[in-house]
C-alpha cells in the first residue's frame with residue numbers, strides 16, 4: 001500500500017473555494033437521515049471504490065445528481081475517510097478539503113486520516129460495513 005502525499009498549499013487554497021466543500025459546510029448536520037436518500041442506494045458499491053489506476057468518473061457523475069451530496073461529503077470529512085468517492089469527490093480531492101475542513105473546525109492537529117478506518121475496512125470490508133456507509137447499499 002502506498003502512502004498518499006500531503007496536499008500542497010495551492011491545492012488546499014483551491015479546496016477552500018470549492019463549491020462542493022462550501023455546500024458540505026452549509027449542509028453538515030442538517031439531515032441526519034441523508035443516508036436513506038442517496039442516489040447510490042441501488043448501485044454496486046464497487047463503483048465508488050475504483051482502483052487507484054481506474055477513473056472515478058461514473059461515481060462522481062452519479063454523486064452530482066444526488067440530493068444529499070453536501071451531507072455525504074460533510075460526513076466523509078468529519079470521519080476523515082480518504083478512500084472511495086463520497087459527495088462527488090475523489091480521495092485526492094478530499095485530502096486537500098480535509099486540511100481546509102479541519103482548519104475551519106479547529107481540529108487541524110488531527111492526523112490526515114484516523115488510524116482506525118483502514119483497520120475497520122480490513123476487518124469488515126466496505127460492503128458489510130453498514131456504519132461506514134452513506135446509504136444502505138454502500139459500504
Ligand code: SF4
Nearest residue numbers: 038040063066069072
Ligand atoms: S456517495 Fe454520497 S453523494 Fe454520492 S450518491 Fe451516494 S449518498 Fe449521494
